[in-house]
Amino acid sequence: MYTRWLFFLSILVALMCFPLQWYPMALRLQLGQWLGADEYRAPPMAKIAADTTTELPCPEDLLNWRDAQTIAGVDVRHSPGCIVDNPNAVAAFVRGTNNVSQQILMASGLTPDAVEKGRDLDGDGDPDEIHIRLEVVELNGGSPESDLPTTQYAIAPGISPGFWVFAPKMFGMATENFESSKARSMLRLPSPAIRVEQGDIVKITLENSHYMPHTIHFHGVDHPFVDEDGEGNDGVPVTSEKPVLPGSSRTYNMQPRQSGTMFYHCHVQPHVHIMMGLQGLFVVEENRPNNWLQTLNVGAGHVRVPSVAVTEKFDREYDLQYLDIDIDLNNRIQKSNDPRLITRDMHRRYDITDAKSDFFTLNGRSFPYTFRESLVVTKPDEHIKLRIVNGGSTGIALHTHGHKVTATHYDGVEAKPAARITRDVVWIASAQRVDLDLETTNDGLHSYGSGIWLLHDHQEKGVTNDGIGPGGNVSAIVYENYLQENGWPKTQGMDFNKFFTAAYYRKEVPVWGDLLNGKFSDVEFDLWMLIRLLGLGLSLGVMVALVINGINKRRP
Amino acid sequence: MVIIKIFCVLCILALNFSIPVQAETQSMQDEHHHHNMTLDSSGLVMNSNDNTLPQDCDKLSRDYNIKVYAGTKYAADYPGTVFGMDQHEYQVEPCSRITVTFVNEDEVRHQWMIHGLPRYLYPGGMFHLEAAGGHSQTGTFIVPSDNKTYLVHCDMSQHMEKGMKAQLKVGKGSGDLWAIPGVSKGFIQDIYIPEEIWIYLMMVSIAGVVITTLLISSKRS
Ligand SMILES: [Cu+2]
Numbered sequence: 001m002y003t004r005w006l007f008f009l010s011i012l013v014a015l016m017c018f019p020l021q022w023y024p025m026a027l028r029l030q031l032g033q034w035l036g037a038d039e040y041r042a043p044p045m046a047k048i049a050a051d052t053t054t055e056l057p058c059p060e061d062l063l064n065w066r067d068a069q070t071i072a073g074v075d076v077r078h079s080p081g082c083i084v085d086n087p088n089a090v091a092a093f094v095r096g097t098n099n100v101s102q103q104i105l106m107a108s109g110l111t112p113d114a115v116e117k118g119r120d121l122d123g124d125g126d127p128d129e130i131h132i133r134l135e136v137v138e139l140n141g142g143s144p145e146s147d148l149p150t151t152q153y154a155i156a157p158g159i160s161p162g163f164w165v166f167a168p169k170m171f172g173m174a175t176e177n178f179e180s181s182k183a184r185s186m187l188r189l190p191s192p193a194i195r196v197e198q199g200d201i202v203k204i205t206l207e208n209s210h211y212m213p214h215t216i217h218f219h220g221v222d223h224p225f226v227d228e229d230g231e232g233n234d235g236v237p238v239t240s241e242k243p244v245l246p247g248s249s250r251t252y253n254m255q256p257r258q259s260g261t262m263f264y265h266c267h268v269q270p271h272v273h274i275m276m277g278l279q280g281l282f283v284v285e286e287n288r289p290n291n292w293l294q295t296l297n298v299g300a301g302h303v304r305v306p307s308v309a310v311t312e313k314f315d316r317e318y319d320l321q322y323l324d325i326d327i328d329l330n331n332r333i334q335k336s337n338d339p340r341l342i343t344r345d346m347h348r349r350y351d352i353t354d355a356k357s358d359f360f361t362l363n364g365r366s367f368p369y370t371f372r373e374s375l376v377v378t379k380p381d382e383h384i385k386l387r388i389v390n391g392g393s394t395g396i397a398l399h400t401h402g403h404k405v406t407a408t409h410y411d412g413v414e415a416k417p418a419a420r421i422t423r424d425v426v427w428i429a430s431a432q433r434v435d436l437d438l439e440t441t442n443d444g445l446h447s448y449g450s451g452i453w454l455l456h457d458h459q460e461k462g463v464t465n466d467g468i469g470p471g472g473n474v475s476a477i478v479y480e481n482y483l484q485e486n487g488w489p490k491t492q493g494m495d496f497n498k499f500f501t502a503a504y505y506r507k508e509v510p511v512w513g514d515l516l517n518g519k520f521s522d523v524e525f526d527l528w529m530l531i532r533l534l535g536l537g538l539s540l541g542v543m544v545a546l547v548i549n550g551i552n553k554r555r556p
Numbered sequence: 557m558v559i560i561k562i563f564c565v566l567c568i569l570a571l572n573f574s575i576p577v578q579a580e581t582q583s584m585q586d587e588h589h590h591h592n593m594t595l596d597s598s599g600l601v602m603n604s605n606d607n608t609l610p611q612d613c614d615k616l617s618r619d620y621n622i623k624v625y626a627g628t629k630y631a632a633d634y635p636g637t638v639f640g641m642d643q644h645e646y647q648v649e650p651c652s653r654i655t656v657t658f659v660n661e662d663e664v665r666h667q668w669m670i671h672g673l674p675r676y677l678y679p680g681g682m683f684h685l686e687a688a689g690g691h692s693q694t695g696t697f698i699v700p701s702d703n704k705t706y707l708v709h710c711d712m713s714q715h716m717e718k719g720m721k722a723q724l725k726v727g728k729g730s731g732d733l734w735a736i737p738g739v740s741k742g743f744i745q746d747i748y749i750p751e752e753i754w755i756y757l758m759m760v761s762i763a764g765v766v767i768t769t770l771l772i773s774s775k776r777s
């Protein structure tokens with residue numbers, strides 16, 4: 001008999017617990033007329049922000065890599081950013097790793113045959129025989145020993161998608177040291193920008209140190225389809241050659257007749273391999289006397305030893321490479337260790353026609369890391385050469401705050417002066433290159449004056465890290481008077497420490513938690529409402545049990 | 557062809573200047589130890605030691621000469637690997653001297669690197685051979701007296717994970733390391749199952765229900 005009372009009691013409790021907000025509107029209006037407005041009860045308090053560990057936005061330059069210095073007779077320019085390239089490596093790339101001392105090789109980590117420079121064939125004071133050796137390195141790959149990725153490389157705090165990159169040939173460990181699982185600084189995204197001179201006899205050897213087949217295709221660079229021996233030289237497995245197998249090598253030959261900003265990338269399963277990071281800028285510089293080039297620009301960015309032709313017209317030069325990332329592709333190398341499973345997951349199960357980009361990088365980093373190493377630094381009344389490639393899957397609408405830039409070259413070909421366009425949003429389709437002249441004359445057109453002016457893709461998803469802003473490929477054009485001694489810009493806006501936490505990009509930190517005394521912070525939950533809902537759930541459960549019990553009893 | 561010859565000459569020149577040096581890696585951000593090493597375009601030998609005994613050894617127990625072959629072809633016997641070595645386990649006596657000749661049969665770099673040696677004798681606790689493609693390197697080290705298993709691997713990105721992992725047991729050793737091809741399983745293991753596993757699981761579950769129901773009803777009647 002008590003079960004009947006229990007049933008009615010549970011209905012009563014359920015009705016009482018049912019949140020007022022969920023009642024039908026008509027009933028609520030009627031109740032409101034009868035009983036008047038509900039009494040005030042303060043909403044829950046603001047949540048106390050959790051402690052988040054903050055990375056140092058601008059680590060100290062302990063080895064004085066930023067300073068202007070002369071190494072092996074090479075004048076390596078001051079690099080104003082916070083984190084810059086190893087000047088020893090820059091000098092070795094200029095002289096040739098076969099022409100510098102053991103000490104410089106040790107300090108750069110390069111092997112003696114990484115970039116070999118030979119004879120001066122035209123007698124104009126610079127070497128014309130260039131032999132570059134590139135390896136293939138996997139970053140943030142999987143392991144049979146741990147579920148943490150190996151050879152780690154973060155594009156932003158806590159964000160480490162898997163990558164494959166071409167890398168200069170270096171000796172020793174892939175990590176900083178045995179205790180660390182972080183990749184050494186020269187093993188990084190993007191693949192290095194390559195610079196050769198018009199007319200150079202260039203050999204590029206791909207030493208495939210990776211567990212998958214790869215090639216190199218020289219997009220836009222003047223090269224023969226086959227070399228002197230009839231071997232494929234175009235890097236395309238469908239038409240010119242077999243892929244370079246793991247543990248094997250192939251040498252590509254070329255003598256580019258035309259100068260310009262070009263591109264190189266792997267052409268094996270290109271829809272996967274290009275997007276994994278096997279791509280870089282390839283610059284053919286105009287021929288000049290005594291033109292000692294920085295053959296590799298690791299991680300792209302500031303060119304610390306610009307060519308003679310560039311210094312004739314420009315004060316500084318930057319290489320900018322854009323790439324978007326579909327995390328669903330890049331993380332597949334972490335899910336299995338067996339190359340048969342990895343290749344199945346990447347080349348058959350992954351469908352790029354269903355892809356959607358999550359991360360957007362400039363020179364291998366997303367904001368806030370872009371502010372450490374990819375700022376375009378200037379002074380008033382300068383001309384800056386920006387060589388830009390869009391290595392990504394969709395176009396980018398590159399916007400320069402505070403400046404209108406002039407496109408001088410498209411895909412390495414100079415536009416006639418009359419055809420040049422000056423604007424503040426430059427559209428760059430996939431694989432296209434654009435050379436921009438950034439003029440910093442304060443005339444209200446080319447520049448609006450000194451400051452910290454953002455430089456970013458104006459397709460709005462491009463300024464986020466998986467939907468969290470600020471992020472993506474946001475960088476800035478910074479005037480020197482807005483730069484601190486350590487290379488960090490004198491920003492006057494929000495506190496950057498918040499952006500240097502992994503928690504912020506894990507979506508755990510309210511975007512304005514520090515504004516207006518917590519008026520936009522996270523909220524504690526309403527304990528009373530929680531108790532009501534639990535009560536509702538419990539009483540519904542009791543009702544169901546009673547109903548089942550009743551049905552069972554009635555059965556003969 | 558002329559160009560190839562020129563580059564051969566360059567290579568020989570490069571070999572010539574590769575006199576052994578006591579190198580200091582003072583400005584390498586990534587490396588803080590002082591290594592004794594030789595480097596040229598055929599590779600490098602780091603922390604070779606053929607005469608200094610570890611503190612706990614009175615005398616050399618014996619000498620070993622190990623020849624190790626490396627290359628993708630040695631991965632053939634181990635499914636799921638791509639890079640290989642012909643041996644994945646070495647057994648030596650305490651206080652013995654081991655001379656390793658590392659022969660690289662691939663066209664890319666490979667390494668034979670051992671970790672965990674006493675740091676007062678081997679900076680960073682390691683002894684390291686690195687051979688450029690088609691080259692070999694030889695070096696010597698002396699192990700201490702305690703029973704211990706040392707990690708041997710190639711530290712190029714993903715080479716250990718994809719097969720180039722081995723262990724060196726001194727005396728009785730201290731157990732096996734994980735994921736040594738032919739010796740031990742991976743700590744994290746891949747799962748190999750058919751793609752239609754859920755259909756199979758469902759079919760088996762339904763079969764279980766049907767069989768049990770039939771059995772119970774046959775007992776009742
Ligand atoms: Cu590839």
Ligand SMILES: [Cu+2]
Nearest residue numbers: 666667710715
């Ligand atoms: Cu290896």
